[in-house]
Amino acid sequence: MEPQSLPEWAIRRAVTGDGARWAVRIGGEDRWIDGGLADLLALPLDAARARLEAAREAAEAFEVGAPVDEQEVWAAGVTYERSRDERMAESTEASIYDRVYVAERPELFFKSTASRVVGPGGAVGIRADSAWDVPEPELGLVFTSAGELFGYVPGNDMSSRSIEGENPLYLPQAKVYEAACALGPAIVPVWAAGGPFEIGLEIERDGGVAFEGTTSTAAITRTAQDLGAWLFAAMPFPAGAVLLTGTGIVPPESFTLAADDVVRVRVEGVGVLENRVRVVGRDPRDRSDDTAG
Known part of the structure; x- marks a missing residue:
């Protein structure tokens, strides 16, 4: 699925040369998330949303992996x-x-x-x-x-x-x-x-x-x-x-x-x-x- 066809919000697992990272796409821009999906899902829903909205570092293009880490x-x-x-x-x-x-x-x-x-x-x-x-x-x-x-x-x-x-x-x-x-x-x-x-x-x-x-x-x-x-x-x-x-x-x-x-x-x-x-x-x-x- 091409990035431009993704929904307004989309959380994806990036497969990089340095291992897996997680990115959130908000408003057409991919941003790196601190931690992994397990870290995000350990939070209450409101806190998880706040962490995603706080992501600021722009993510470069990446290969997409299965969106799980420890689940x-x-x-x-x-x-x-x-x-x-x-x-x-x-x-x-x-x-x-x-x-x-x-x-x-x-x-x-x-x-x-x-x-x-x-x-x-x-x-x-x-x-x-x-x-x-x-x-x-x-x-x-x-x-x-x-x-x-x-x-x-x-x-x-x-x-x-x-x-x-x-x-x-x-x-x-x-x-x-x-x-x-x-x-x-x-x-x-x-x-x-x-x-x-x-x-x-x-x-x-x-x-x-x-x-x-x-x-x-x-x-x-x-x-x-x-x-x-x-x-x-x-x-x-x-x-x-x-x-x-x-x-x-x-x-x-x-x-x-x-x-x-x-x-x-x-x-x-x-x-x-x-x-x-x-x-x-x-x-x-x-x-x-x-x-x-």
Whole structure:
């Protein structure tokens, strides 16, 4: 995403020869921030805003990395009716998705450590042992260490529908693997973003559009505050946390991602995240490379 197309406020991680730095874009100008994202999210919301507004040192052009430093990424499932219906259709245990959709307690699961998050322009992964793979374009919520909603970030919760559909207990394998989580290009603070947000997905293959779709966060059955309350209910996050809010765009059963596809996730007013697709891992069922004992 080009700087001129960024929102009025945008917090980005800069990858420099001297390591990572953080910059805030205010009014078309990038300025270096004192400290990292974890330092910012350790502050109350008003104090974090004041620190950003106090940034004065102009930042030179930089390569953009994934907008996390010490934060864990978690995700919520079955928050859209469309997601519930598709999960029920693909699963051998369909009723559990209907029950969690209407339950008071949401489905929350661990997605990625900060070091494993793919940034804008990086390659996201599809598992070598999966036959049906899709991106899940989502709005990411960024929380302070105290559980206050700090901002928003585009996210891609890469998923194996074949693995999860085979057995819901395989969810960690369907969701947590190399290059399965992408975030970026920037965090837009809550005071600079509206909502609800329109979310768009475009998948490019061989120079053409293989799939596209749109949804709105107005269709989410949970509020950001409710999801955050459950995430922080019994787990401390001293560096803050990112929570993906589920997807309302699900490609048809006839579609699966392939290597070299390009995935674009657009969150209106927040940003556009673009990543190429690659195959990761191996299929343990393939014994062609085994040697006789």
